[in-house]
Amino acid sequence: MIEQDTKHGIEKMEGPWRITFDTNPDDCNLNCIMCEEFSPYSDLKQLRVLNGGPKRRRMSIELIEPVIRAGAEMGNLKEIIPSTMGEPLLYKHFDRLIEMCHKYGVKLNLTTNGTFPKKSPTEWAELLVPITSDVKISWNGATKQTAEQVMLGVDFDQHLSNVKDFIAVRDKIHQAGGNFCRVTLQVTFMEMNYEEFPDLVKLAVDLGINRLKGHHLWAHFDEIKDQSMRKDPETIRRWNNTVGKMEQIAEEYRLPGGEKILLDNIYKLSPGEGTTEISHDAICPFLGREVWVAWNGRFNPCCAPDAKRKTLGYFGNLQEESLEEIWDSTEYTNLVENYLDNDLCKSCNMRRPREDVP
Numbered sequence: 001m002i003e004q005d006t007k008h009g010i011e012k013m014e015g016p017w018r019i020t021f022d023t024n025p026d027d028c029n030l031n032c033i034m035c036e037e038f039s040p041y042s043d044l045k046q047l048r049v050l051n052g053g054p055k056r057r058r059m060s061i062e063l064i065e066p067v068i069r070a071g072a073e074m075g076n077l078k079e080i081i082p083s084t085m086g087e088p089l090l091y092k093h094f095d096r097l098i099e100m101c102h103k104y105g106v107k108l109n110l111t112t113n114g115t116f117p118k119k120s121p122t123e124w125a126e127l128l129v130p131i132t133s134d135v136k137i138s139w140n141g142a143t144k145q146t147a148e149q150v151m152l153g154v155d156f157d158q159h160l161s162n163v164k165d166f167i168a169v170r171d172k173i174h175q176a177g178g179n180f181c182r183v184t185l186q187v188t189f190m191e192m193n194y195e196e197f198p199d200l201v202k203l204a205v206d207l208g209i210n211r212l213k214g215h216h217l218w219a220h221f222d223e224i225k226d227q228s229m230r231k232d233p234e235t236i237r238r239w240n241n242t243v244g245k246m247e248q249i250a251e252e253y254r255l256p257g258g259e260k261i262l263l264d265n266i267y268k269l270s271p272g273e274g275t276t277e278i279s280h281d282a283i284c285p286f287l288g289r290e291v292w293v294a295w296n297g298r299f300n301p302c303c304a305p306d307a308k309r310k311t312l313g314y315f316g317n318l319q320e321e322s323l324e325e326i327w328d329s330t331e332y333t334n335l336v337e338n339y340l341d342n343d344l345c346k347s348c349n350m351r352r353p354r355e356d357v358p
Contacts, residue, residue: 012288012336015074015327018081018109020292020303021064023093025085026056030113031152032138034188034217034224036305037085040152041221057295059083061093063319065100067293070323072104079107079133084303087113089124098127107133111186113151114138114159121162125169132181136213137163139185142199150193160207167208184264187214189239190227198245205253205261212246213264216349218305230349233271240268267353282351288336291327293318299326301335308344 026045031038037045049055071077082088082097089112091097101108108128114137116124128135141147144156167183174180185204187193204212219225229239243266250261284302292300297319300309312335316326326332339345 010284010288010336010339012333013076015076015324016071016289016291017076017078018290019067019071019077020081020084020290021059021067022057022085022293022295023059023064023083023088023097024057024091025083025295026058027090028086028113029090029115029117030087030154032113032140033150033152034190034220034227035085036218036220039221039224041223058091059293059295061096063293063297064097067318067323068100068104068106071291072106074324074327077104077106079109081109081111084111087115087117089117098131101131107131109134109136111136112138113154114162115154116162116166121165122169125166125173129170129173129181130179132179134182134184134211135166136184136186138187139200140187140190141193142196142203146193146196150188150190163207163209171208182210183208184211184213185209187212189214189216189229190224191229191235192227194229194239194242197242198249201246201249201261201263202253205255208255209261210255210259211262211264212266213262214266218349220305230269236269236271243268265352282353284339284345284348285350285352287339291323299323299332301332302348303350304344304348311344312339312342 025037028035028038031040033039033041036042045055068077068080080097080101082091082094088094088110097108100106108131110128110132112135119127138151139147139159140150141156147156147159148154163183170181170183185200187197187200189197201212216230217224217228219228225231229235246263246266250263254260286302290302292303294300294306297317299315299318299321300306301312301315302309304312313331315329315332315335318326345351
């Protein structure tokens with residue numbers, strides 16, 4: 001049964017179709033400037049330790065399987081995502097996650113910075129492609145200079161080589177009748193890189209990438225607030241012009257099989273869409289559909305920065321309550337039905353036009 005919320009058009013499913021586990025948010029080998037945790041402008045780790053918190057947050061592997069099992073029993077679970085903060089391939093129990101995907105018949109949806117640590121890209125591809133729905137590779141420029149200015153510590157040339165090796169294995173497995181794993185380049189829209197996005201579409205097609213996905217900057221730090229592409233009408237005008245160019249290139253440049261690359265969450269903004277409110281017609285694609293599980297078991301309703309999503313309320317801990325109990329709770333149901341009463345939700349960069357939410 002699906003409950004229709006007529007106020008906001010949110011469909012609450014009987015259980016989540018996707019669960020994200022914050023497996024290892026404090027393990028990363030890059031320092032991207034916009035990253036909540038690893039940016040050179042971030043002091044979150046120092047403040048957390050000063051306040052008595054853990055130096056490194058790592059999820060117990062024993063927490064994960066009961067949640068996956070419960071999601072599968074609720075009937076809608078299709079895939080899981082390991083940590084989207086930090087580099088998930090550094091999680092020491094990653095091999096167990098792969099085993100659970102096979103055991104419960106769910107896909108893995110991976111967001112990685114593309115460095116493919118511990119193994120070669122080819123070795124990772126052989127493990128991942130058979131059970132993965134999508135591999136999203138962080139990518140923030142069409143040129144070496146811009147990419148390396150945004151993702152501090154990345155080697156652009158090695159990044160290119162890694163993606164080519166991964167896709168070669170993906171194509172080989174698919175052509176042999178195996179699982180098709182979509183590969184996505186995932187970008188953050190900023191002043192310092194947006195002009196390269198039309199060329200990035202071309203690069204993605206040349207590499208055999210299926211999708212280019214992005215989101216507007218969460219400006220966690222004063223040092224990067226001027227990087228927002230939503231800060232004023234003139235910036236929005238320039239952004240919209242770039243979107244038009246990207247759409248035209250996506251029509252003209254096709255993948256080897258003639259398919260069109262998918263531009264996901266890349267759309268024009270209305271002139272009045274500043275930093276305080278997104279169009280009321282843009283809806284949340286997560287509530288009533290997905291779950292985020294913090295490293296310590298806390299149930300989170302969405303992927304907003306941790307300090308901000310905590311303002312939405314406390315819904316329970318999956319080390320103490322079942323997934324079904326929290327999902328059906330009064331507190332969570334009220335959030336699903338009334339989320340636009342929250343200032344965070346009104347200005348959330350992740351809301352999408354109604355027609356773009358499946």
